[in-house]
Amino acid sequence: xxxxxxxxxxxxxxxxxxxxxxxxxxxxxxxxxxxxxxxxxxxxxxxxxxxxxxxxxxxxxxxxxxxxxxxxxxxxxxxxxxxxxxxxxxxxxxxxxxxxxxxxxxxxxxxxxxxxxxxxxxxxxxxxxxxxxxxxxxxxxxxxxxxxxxxxxxxxxxxxxxxxxxxxxxxxxxxxxxxxxxxxxxxxxxxxxxxxxxxxxxxxxxxxxxxxxxxxxxxxxxxxxxxxxxxxxxxxxxxxxxxxxxxxxxxxxxxxxxxxxxxxxxxxxxxxxxxxxxxxxxxxxxxxxxxxxxxxxxxxxxxxxxxxxxxxxxxxxxxxxxxxxxxxxxxxxxxxxxxxxxxxxxxxxxxxxxxxxxxxxxxxxxxxxxxxxxxxxxxxxxxxxxxxxxxxxxxxxxxxxxxxxxxxxxxxxxxxxxxxxxxxxxxxxxxxxxxxxxxxxxxxxxxxxxxxxxxxxxxxxxxxxxxxxxxxxxxxxxxxxxxxxxxxxxxxxxxxxxxxxxxxxxxxxxxxxxxxxxxxxxxxxxxxxxxxxxxxxxxxxxxxxxxxxxxxxxxxxxxxxxxxxxxxxxxxxxxxxxxxxxxxxxxxxxxxxxxxxxxxxxxxxxxxxxxxxxxxxxxxxxxxxxxxxxxxxxxxxxxxxxxxxxxxxxxxxxxxxxxxxxxxxxxxxxxxxxxxxxxxxxxxxxxxxxxxxxxxxxxxxxxxxxxxxxxxxxxxxxxxxxxxxxxxxxxxxxxxxxxxxxxxxxxxxxxxxxxxxxxxxxxxxxxxxxxxxxxxxxxxxxxxxxxxxxxxxxxxxxxxxxxxxxxxxxxxxxxxxxxxxxxxxxxxxxxxxxxxxxxxxxxxxxxxxxxxxxxxxxxxxxxxxxxxxxxxxxxxxxxxxxxxxxxxxxxxxxxxxxxxxxxxxxxx
Numbered sequence: 001x002x003x004x005x006x007x008x009x010x011x012x013x014x015x016x017x018x019x020x021x022x023x024x025x026x027x028x029x030x031x032x033x034x035x036x037x038x039x040x041x042x043x044x045x046x047x048x049x050x051x052x053x054x055x056x057x058x059x060x061x062x063x064x065x066x067x068x069x070x071x072x073x074x075x076x077x078x079x080x081x082x083x084x085x086x087x088x089x090x091x092x093x094x095x096x097x098x099x100x101x102x103x104x105x106x107x108x109x110x111x112x113x114x115x116x117x118x119x120x121x122x123x124x125x126x127x128x129x130x131x132x133x134x135x136x137x138x139x140x141x142x143x144x145x146x147x148x149x150x151x152x153x154x155x156x157x158x159x160x161x162x163x164x165x166x167x168x169x170x171x172x173x174x175x176x177x178x179x180x181x182x183x184x185x186x187x188x189x190x191x192x193x194x195x196x197x198x199x200x201x202x203x204x205x206x207x208x209x210x211x212x213x214x215x216x217x218x219x220x221x222x223x224x225x226x227x228x229x230x231x232x233x234x235x236x237x238x239x240x241x242x243x244x245x246x247x248x249x250x251x252x253x254x255x256x257x258x259x260x261x262x263x264x265x266x267x268x269x270x271x272x273x274x275x276x277x278x279x280x281x282x283x284x285x286x287x288x289x290x291x292x293x294x295x296x297x298x299x300x301x302x303x304x305x306x307x308x309x310x311x312x313x314x315x316x317x318x319x320x321x322x323x324x325x326x327x328x329x330x331x332x333x334x335x336x337x338x339x340x341x342x343x344x345x346x347x348x349x350x351x352x353x354x355x356x357x358x359x360x361x362x363x364x365x366x367x368x369x370x371x372x373x374x375x376x377x378x379x380x381x382x383x384x385x386x387x388x389x390x391x392x393x394x395x396x397x398x399x400x401x402x403x404x405x406x407x408x409x410x411x412x413x414x415x416x417x418x419x420x421x422x423x424x425x426x427x428x429x430x431x432x433x434x435x436x437x438x439x440x441x442x443x444x445x446x447x448x449x450x451x452x453x454x455x456x457x458x459x460x461x462x463x464x465x466x467x468x469x470x471x472x473x474x475x476x477x478x479x480x481x482x483x484x485x486x487x488x489x490x491x492x493x494x495x496x497x498x499x500x501x502x503x504x505x506x507x508x509x510x511x512x513x514x515x516x517x518x519x520x521x522x523x524x525x526x527x528x529x530x531x532x533x534x535x536x537x538x539x540x541x542x543x544x545x546x547x548x549x550x551x552x553x554x555x556x557x558x559x560x561x562x563x564x565x566x567x568x569x570x571x572x573x574x575x576x577x578x579x580x581x582x583x584x585x586x587x588x589x590x591x592x593x594x595x596x597x598x599x600x601x602x603x604x605x606x607x608x609x610x611x612x613x614x615x616x617x618x619x620x621x622x623x624x625x626x627x628x629x630x631x632x633x634x635x636x637x638x639x640x641x642x643x644x645x646x647x648x649x650x651x652x653x654x655x656x657x658x659x660x661x662x663x664x665x666x667x668x669x670x671x672x673x674x675x676x677x678x679x680x681x682x683x684x685x686x687x688x689x690x691x692x693x694x695x696x697x698x699x700x701x702x703x704x705x706x707x708x709x710x711x712x713x714x715x716x717x718x719x720x721x722x723x724x725x726x727x728x729x730x731x732x733x734x735x736x737x738x739x740x741x742x743x744x745x746x747x748x749x750x751x752x753x754x755x756x757x758x759x760x761x762x763x764x765x766x767x768x769x770x771x772x773x774x775x776x777x778x779x780x781x782x783x784x785x786x787x788x789x790x791x792x793x794x795x796x797x798x799x800x801x802x803x804x805x806x807x808x809x810x811x812x813x814x815x816x817x818x819x820x821x822x823x824x825x826x827x828x829x830x831x832x833x834x835x836x837x838x839x840x841x842x843x844x845x846x847x848x849x850x851x852x853x854x855x856x857x858x859x860x861x862x863x864x865x866x867x868x869x870x871x872x873x874x875x876x877x878x879x880x881x882x883x884x885x886x887x888x889x890x891x892x893x894x895x896x897x898x899x900x901x902x903x904x905x906x907x908x
């Protein structure tokens with residue numbers, strides 16, 4: 001049910017373009033605690049879009065799982081409902097009355113017109129609500145006049161309250177109002193006593209009384225009624241309804257105080273739209289006050305960051321930094337935050353730094369919190385807006401110094417942005433992760449604005465991408481999505497999808513990366529009216545990771561032109577990185593200019609990531625052009641830079657091409673230790689279809705020629721002792737000769753446990769496979785199509801390398817030097833018999849066969865060589881030394897004395 005619902009809502013609610021949906025639920029209160037629908041509701045809530053609404057029709061509150069997950073603005077409840085005849089048992093249970101009979105219930109239903117507010121067991125002397133609603137207004141007036149004068153005044157004084165406790169009715173309308181409300185509740189005609197003891201007017205009565213109060217109450221009394229009720233509603237946190245009454249009472253000063261007192265709280269709890277509604281209730285002259293304009297811009301920030309940025313900029317220019325320092329600092333910070341929220345990092349941020357410089361210099365006498373906020377704003381503008389600026393180092397130091405002194409809300413947003421700077425610009429994974437971990441306790445606090453928490457998720461997802469931790473990445477992405485859906489800011493998830501797409505592409509999960517790209521594009525295209533480099537950056541990165549260099553170049557070139565237009569150094573650097581890598585991989589000479597431009601940018605911005613990309617592009621270009629000497633130097637510098645960064649994943653990473661590069665580096669004399677470290681860091685698998693260098697580091701390496709040794713990550717391990725512990729090794733010995741073809745499970749079961757029947761043997765085989773995986777690692781053994789085999793990407797054996805060398809020995813398409821190298825490798829690898837001392841039939845057969853193959857292929861290779869060549873003579877000597885008991889053919893046996901002489905001459 002969970003998986004079906006998740007897929008169904010995903011298909012229904014995540015369309016590219018659609019109108020808002022209204023979901024209506026009836027009688028949710030009647031569901032059992034373990035009902036399937038209660039499990040499905042949270043899934044629905046997680047996937048609602050911003051405009052979607054939920055409506056619950058029920059005489060009781062909807063389930064807690066729905067109320068807790070949805071803001072008040074997204075959930076509507078209607079409790080004045082029609083009752084059906086088949087709900088008798090439901091009512092009898094809820095009322096706890098054993099005296100209620102079904103006939104009495106049906107009789108009352110007919111009298112009440114099936115309205116829940118009129119449903120009483122005892123007959124009522126009042127008119128049924130259905131008849132009241134159908135009669136003209138004079139009937140309402142007559143009904144109202146039937147109350148005593150004091151009760152009428154009390155009801156008018158409480159006209160604007162629909163639901164309240166007895167003491168609240170008393171506070172607004174005195175004892176007469178309380179008596180009238182209680183009597184109406186007892187008669188069950190126009191007021192209902194709810195389960196918690198509160199009284200609720202029916203909508204018809206509530207609307208009529210409000211109209212009557214506006215008509216009959218003197219202006220001063222009407223104003224007081226609105227004010228008192230409005231204050232009462234605000235006290236109970238019904239802010240909008242209360243503020244609306246205060247605004248109608250024209251208490252403008254009180255409205256302004258209310259906004260100023262509650263604005264920060266509303267922003268902190270994600271109620272930005274509610275704050276905007278409060279502000280629009282105020283007169284224009286009050287809305288024009290700078291303090292109100294600040295909060296109005298902050299309220300717009302999650303939904304209209306570009307408009308908010310313009311509001312902040314206009315306000316900043318209208319303020320005097322000397323006399324309005326606090327507002328000035330808030331507007332500058334807001335302007336920077338709006339640019340970063342929208343990721344519209346452009347030259348305006350640098351201009352902002354220049355414009356606010358004199359103001360900051362003249363703020364020595366202002367309170368520290370004000371100065372700190374301005375320092376934070378200017379520092380972030382420099383770090384993220386123009387990292388090549390000469391003032392960046394001092395701005396970074398100043399930002400780190402002031403961070404502990406900031407209030408929590410600023411700490412989280414500022415620290416998250418600093419972490420992103422460290423991860424994307426400086427390449428300092430350790431410092432970035434430290435910031436993220438230090439900020440973790442602030443995530444999810446009630447006083448922290450949702451956008452600040454989302455900035456933290458962006459940084460956390462980035463660090464996880466760099467770590468190559470796919471499982472944590474998935475969990476963090478799910479958390480970020482749930483958080484954004486909860487607060488109605490799913491349209492701000494674009495940065496999370498931007499990182500996720502690159503991470504999935506770097507992990508060779510191309511289809512999943514494309515899905516994340518489309519999620520990113522859907523948000524960006526919906527919120528932006530002009531083309532933005534981001535989507536093209538991702539398309540170029542995905543194409544590069546997939547090996548499609550032509551598309552990567554085309555997309556990166558278009559994105560580069562867009563980035564130049566905005567003046568964003570980060571966007572420019574992103575495009576040059578992708579261009580340089582894609583062009584270099586094809587050997588295109590034009591890659592040189594991109595590499596030079598990227599290196600210059602890296603040096604001026606102290607960007608270690610761009611520097612790594614530039615060096616890697618140089619290695620690609622040298623390898624593609626066959627400049628192996630240059631390639632070795634560039635590769636070693638790449639490996640050292642990558643290991644220093646400790647990034648396990650980078651943008652545009654193409655694992656197969658990097659594997660080929662690493663294998664080539666081992667083959668042409670690159671530093672073995674640093675190359676093996678990089679292979680391990682980037683989790684590179686051996687290149688498919690290419691010759692894997694014998695120094696390629698596999699997680700599991702097995703020596704089985706002339707002995708038997710298992711190494712896990714370079715460390716020798718010991719197999720178990722005794723019969724039970726020997727079986728996993730026997731299974732391993734049976735799998736090694738089969739190499740990549742594997743062995744059928746039935747054959748293995750018969751060979752290893754001939755004394756057991758079929759089912760017992762298969763069960764024992766499964767247990768033994770589990771134990772062998774415990775010994776070698778879960779990824780070492782593969783079970784596919786009823787066959788079991790060693791994973792060639794995880795396990796290497798000298799036996800397998802020997803067979804590969806013998807294959808190259810007779811490959812006519814290879815050069816003579818390559819075939820000679822294969823001959824030497826084969827004799828070097830054959831240190832002795834295959835698994836000596838192992839008395840398994842399959843192993844014994846392979847032991848005899850392997851020696852014949854090595855000798856025959858070696859002899860066949862030497863016979864075809866020039867007997868006068870010193871290289872042939874030396875190989876004959878090596879063959880005879882390795883197999884002294886083998887009689888060589890006469891054609892090469894005659895070279896044996898010559899070989900001995902050649903060896904002695906070489907020694908002299």
